[in-house]
Amino acid sequence: METQDFQLQCPIPISEYPQVLMAHGGGGRLMNQLLEKMFLAEFDNELLGARHDGARFPVAEGEMAFTTDSFVVKPLFFPGGNIGSLAVHGTVNDLSMCGARPLYLSAGFILEEGLAMETLWQIVHAMGEAAREAGVQIVTGDTKVVDRGKGDGVFINTAGVGLVPSGRNVGPDQVQAGDVILVSGDLGRHGMAILGARQALAFESAIESDSASVIEPVQALFEAGLEVHCLRDLTRGGLTSAMVEIARDASLAIELEEAKVPVRDDVRAACEILGLDPFYVANEGRFCAIVPEAAADQALEVLKSFEVSAGATAAGRVQSGPAGVVSLRTAIGARRILDMLSGEQLPRIC
Amino acid sequence: METQDFQLQCPIPISEYPQVLMAHGGGGRLMNQLLEKMFLAEFDNELLGARHDGARFPVAEGEMAFTTDSFVVKPLFFPGGNIGSLAVHGTVNDLSMCGARPLYLSAGFILEEGLAMETLWQIVHAMGEAAREAGVQIVTGDTKVVDRGKGDGVFINTAGVGLVPSGRNVGPDQVQAGDVILVSGDLGRHGMAILGARQALAFESAIESDSASVIEPVQALFEAGLEVHCLRDLTRGGLTSAMVEIARDASLAIELEEAKVPVRDDVRAACEILGLDPFYVANEGRFCAIVPEAAADQALEVLKSFEVSAGATAAGRVQSGPAGVVSLRTAIGARRILDMLSGEQLPRIC
Numbered sequence: 001m002e003t004q005d006f007q008l009q010c011p012i013p014i015s016e017y018p019q020v021l022m023a024h025g026g027g028g029r030l031m032n033q034l035l036e037k038m039f040l041a042e043f044d045n046e047l048l049g050a051r052h053d054g055a056r057f058p059v060a061e062g063e064m065a066f067t068t069d070s071f072v073v074k075p076l077f078f079p080g081g082n083i084g085s086l087a088v089h090g091t092v093n094d095l096s097m098c099g100a101r102p103l104y105l106s107a108g109f110i111l112e113e114g115l116a117m118e119t120l121w122q123i124v125h126a127m128g129e130a131a132r133e134a135g136v137q138i139v140t141g142d143t144k145v146v147d148r149g150k151g152d153g154v155f156i157n158t159a160g161v162g163l164v165p166s167g168r169n170v171g172p173d174q175v176q177a178g179d180v181i182l183v184s185g186d187l188g189r190h191g192m193a194i195l196g197a198r199q200a201l202a203f204e205s206a207i208e209s210d211s212a213s214v215i216e217p218v219q220a221l222f223e224a225g226l227e228v229h230c231l232r233d234l235t236r237g238g239l240t241s242a243m244v245e246i247a248r249d250a251s252l253a254i255e256l257e258e259a260k261v262p263v264r265d266d267v268r269a270a271c272e273i274l275g276l277d278p279f280y281v282a283n284e285g286r287f288c289a290i291v292p293e294a295a296a297d298q299a300l301e302v303l304k305s306f307e308v309s310a311g312a313t314a315a316g317r318v319q320s321g322p323a324g325v326v327s328l329r330t331a332i333g334a335r336r337i338l339d340m341l342s343g344e345q346l347p348r349i350c
Numbered sequence: 351m352e353t354q355d356f357q358l359q360c361p362i363p364i365s366e367y368p369q370v371l372m373a374h375g376g377g378g379r380l381m382n383q384l385l386e387k388m389f390l391a392e393f394d395n396e397l398l399g400a401r402h403d404g405a406r407f408p409v410a411e412g413e414m415a416f417t418t419d420s421f422v423v424k425p426l427f428f429p430g431g432n433i434g435s436l437a438v439h440g441t442v443n444d445l446s447m448c449g450a451r452p453l454y455l456s457a458g459f460i461l462e463e464g465l466a467m468e469t470l471w472q473i474v475h476a477m478g479e480a481a482r483e484a485g486v487q488i489v490t491g492d493t494k495v496v497d498r499g500k501g502d503g504v505f506i507n508t509a510g511v512g513l514v515p516s517g518r519n520v521g522p523d524q525v526q527a528g529d530v531i532l533v534s535g536d537l538g539r540h541g542m543a544i545l546g547a548r549q550a551l552a553f554e555s556a557i558e559s560d561s562a563s564v565i566e567p568v569q570a571l572f573e574a575g576l577e578v579h580c581l582r583d584l585t586r587g588g589l590t591s592a593m594v595e596i597a598r599d600a601s602l603a604i605e606l607e608e609a610k611v612p613v614r615d616d617v618r619a620a621c622e623i624l625g626l627d628p629f630y631v632a633n634e635g636r637f638c639a640i641v642p643e644a645a646a647d648q649a650l651e652v653l654k655s656f657e658v659s660a661g662a663t664a665a666g667r668v669q670s671g672p673a674g675v676v677s678l679r680t681a682i683g684a685r686r687i688l689d690m691l692s693g694e695q696l697p698r699i700c
Contacts, residue, residue, distance in 0.1 A: 027586025028691040052521055053447040053583065054417030056514055061411040067404030068456035068509055072494045097403040106418035108507045144422045146698060152500040157458045159418055159509030164406055171402055233403065236377025341378040348496060
């Protein structure tokens, strides 16, 4: 939709309520109007429509995954998405990393008084679209409004639940020496897209965020009957932090090959200008799958057959030791140790 | 614990990190330290300890309830609780209102840069205590830090899941004409406690929040085999908003008897001074149970046997019509219509 269409189609009349008021979070008539006309209409599903204190749904015997993430990204809109689509992708991807098929999400909004109603509508609409694309339902929610100057436009928390078929075990404790590390695509675009939008930097070409659901390639790995030892999305702290955490938790070593980790030229150039390392930059539609060597080629083919992971590579290998150490074999053949940063190079990236 | 004990026992050395830094939310070493030493240690359980992208747990075949709430209460500490205990009570109570036995919570923290580390610790400790008391586990979480002036100390989102035994159906669609409305105790204390703390008003006696888990009396109603048609907690918008919502969704009328709705004298006096109506003031440990007349006396006895609902009363009745109308029979015998307020009398109460 174009901006003008958003104004026209905003379900709360913008002429009457151009901005979010404290009363929109007060539990009274205005909040009810916002819930009914905007949230319930956009997220439209029976469970949410029941308007109980929570959603109720049947579950089969098995295992359930449950996760949560708050989103405070700044700015709210960036090339390739906005905080609404990001809030859906982040949580469905976390569920996918548990080996779960994501089913239901909750949405908790903390709105700042004075937020443009049209902005809220664009974000809510993007959430609805992202949920429909990912095949999940937003079934329960909450809206709070904080006074002007005590928030930053919108913060969104999403929690999610999904079902893990019995016997499916993925996690650092499953990782074994000799396993191959598959990286699902080029790194660093989400972080650099945010930075570009924040600083209004004129990168040579606009870098779009990689924010996307990775449900499909992950489910396809399982459906192909491939053994998957560990899945991890490469969000805050990027590839390096994920590898350090897994090596630590598995008490094994990991060696990455720099030349095999895909980074787009424009991302690499932007990182170089800004003194950033793409191995630490956050992604929102990238993950690594750690698989036994025997399954690696087939798993790579599966990943490459989906647009969101078409650029997947075998980028490294798990080694028996030294425990917890992650190293990088550089393009010129040198070897250096990778460690976590103390913080993040780019705050409020998600 | 006394303030001094909190300083001494804060698991992050206050001399080194007196305040929350941006890096505490950055996905790197400082965040890992905060997670391990404070969150994982205080919420201590196996599922959280696994440190996956989400928690995994077995579920039996049946129905699950799923709910979420964000907490933005101001001030963070008030007589009878703080934002941490409130964030647990709010969500376990929402699950209870679905007829569920609450099991697992998520916790999403949005911290403002510069928040005193000791304050965070007091809040996290209160969350841990409240969860242990309620018999639930905090199994997954997320921490974000926003820049100074873009938040307000701490916001907390909790989502929760619980199991609903099959055949247990509670909700406005179950409500019938002739049903009795039980109110679980005196109204208005949470709202007035917050207002007192916020304005540093010298109420004659300090009013303590009613914030508490209501799991026990609710479970006891079901365990006694009593038919329960609807449960609703009396949070934002208070008793009146809850009644208006239920009457609307059930297409029935509700009549309350003013004399039967308990309000403590100090709360009533404080409300009068400030021009507030205790029927609209938020509570955090109060609910209504709507039950068939035949079950009302026994249900009332069950509620009275628990400290948190010792002051329960039969406060009204459901009538066949006019649909959606809530009326109040006043102490002097007059009858007036109650409607939702457009907003809330007191913002940021929860």
